[in-house]
Amino acid sequence: MKVSLKVLMALLFSAVLGSVAFAQVGVVLPTKDEPRWIQDQTRFEAAFKAAGINAQVLFSQGNTATEKTNVESLISQGIKVLVICPQDGAGAAAAAEEAHKAGIKVISYDRLIMGTDAVDYYVTFDSSAVGAAWGQFLVEKAGKTKKNNLYLYAGAASDNNAFIFFNGAWSVLQPKIADGTFRIVNSSEAVKLQKKATLTRAETAMIIGQVTENWDFAVAKNKAEANLTSAKKADKGTVFIVAPNDGGARAIGDAFAADKDVKKYYITGQDAEKASIQYIIDGKQSMTVFKDVRTLCADAIAAASAFAKGQVPAAVAVPAVLNDNGKIKVPCKPSAIVTVTKENVKAAIIDSGYYSASDFTGL
Numbered sequence: 001m002k003v004s005l006k007v008l009m010a011l012l013f014s015a016v017l018g019s020v021a022f023a024q025v026g027v028v029l030p031t032k033d034e035p036r037w038i039q040d041q042t043r044f045e046a047a048f049k050a051a052g053i054n055a056q057v058l059f060s061q062g063n064t065a066t067e068k069t070n071v072e073s074l075i076s077q078g079i080k081v082l083v084i085c086p087q088d089g090a091g092a093a094a095a096a097e098e099a100h101k102a103g104i105k106v107i108s109y110d111r112l113i114m115g116t117d118a119v120d121y122y123v124t125f126d127s128s129a130v131g132a133a134w135g136q137f138l139v140e141k142a143g144k145t146k147k148n149n150l151y152l153y154a155g156a157a158s159d160n161n162a163f164i165f166f167n168g169a170w171s172v173l174q175p176k177i178a179d180g181t182f183r184i185v186n187s188s189e190a191v192k193l194q195k196k197a198t199l200t201r202a203e204t205a206m207i208i209g210q211v212t213e214n215w216d217f218a219v220a221k222n223k224a225e226a227n228l229t230s231a232k233k234a235d236k237g238t239v240f241i242v243a244p245n246d247g248g249a250r251a252i253g254d255a256f257a258a259d260k261d262v263k264k265y266y267i268t269g270q271d272a273e274k275a276s277i278q279y280i281i282d283g284k285q286s287m288t289v290f291k292d293v294r295t296l297c298a299d300a301i302a303a304a305s306a307f308a309k310g311q312v313p314a315a316v317a318v319p320a321v322l323n324d325n326g327k328i329k330v331p332c333k334p335s336a337i338v339t340v341t342k343e344n345v346k347a348a349i350i351d352s353g354y355y356s357a358s359d360f361t362g363l
């Protein structure tokens with residue numbers, strides 16, 4: 001009697017614990033090493049709490065094997081919906097397929113999972129517009145001047161977004177390279193292709209192969225320093241730099257700022273990371289592209305809730321470049337982006353409630 005009561009108590013206890021520990025929705029993010037994804041974690045946890053949804057957020061730390069282990073652990077917890085931002089687009093296909101086999105709906109988050117039909121939905125930003133915003137900004141700064149030095153950098157080739165961003169920028173910059181506004185300094189592959197208004201994926205891959213910073217601050221810094229070492233004095237002076245995100249912008253910008261022959265630089269970015277907002281206020285980064293993570297989390301949670309109820313979340317028609325993963329066109333919901341410069345930083349970032357003014361100095 002005594003023993004069975006003990007067993008009963010243990011069972012009851014684990015049932016209670018289980019309801020607390022077991023997640024209905026699992027989120028897998030690529031790495032804790034970039035503020036961008038910590039931002040997503042924070043916003044997700046707040047949104048899940050507000051919605052009363054039991055969820056768990058795990059990180060892959062830039063490793064496809066860890067990503068798969070995370071997915072398997074979530075499957076064994078009985079999740080109904082998996083939200084995953086692949087650390088490597090093609091590498092995540094196997095994990096997505098495993099989740100699908102277990103009857104779990106798979107939502108690709110920010111980055112697209114490539115080469116599989118085991119993706120049910122894609123929430124993201126308009127990544128073509130991100131690249132176009134970089135190009136637009138640099139073109140405006142160049143104005144009517146000619147022969148401006150242009151340095152190109154791109155994100156990781158394992159991330160489909162890196163291609164979309166780059167091609168978005170190319171669509172605006174290429175005509176301005178063709179008319180002599182810009183001259184490409186640091187990529188012989190881009191120079192070879194500079195007469196082409198649109199690039200194939202293979203052509204973009206050739207350029208990215210040369211100018212990638214692999215979404216890594218250290219690689220970005222080394223690459224910028226190497227480019228500056230081989231550049232001539234005439235390649236410096238005033239320069240225009242396509243940096244693919246805020247971490248890269250700070251690393252590349254610092255390298256250019258340290259070169260005595262660089263008199264002025266215009267540099268792009270994205271993510272509105274706190275450190276970059278401070279750089280913008282201080283005049284060390286020219287712009288960032290604000291992608292409001294609150295919207296992305298809300299979209300992911302709305303889609304997850306719809307799937308959990310057996311419904312199909314609403315998708316919009318998008319150009320194939322955004323949602324074609326090589327196997328299927330994934331039903332997609334992209335969100336708008338906002339260009340942020342010193343002029344509108346307060347309105348866009350502080351007044352919108354994204355960060356508080358006390359996080360910054362000199363606002």
Ligand code: BGC
Nearest residue numbers: 036110111159161215245271
């Ligand atoms: C995201 C960016 C991020 C980059 C590096 C991209 O896929 O869209 O916001 O800066 O990955 O993590």
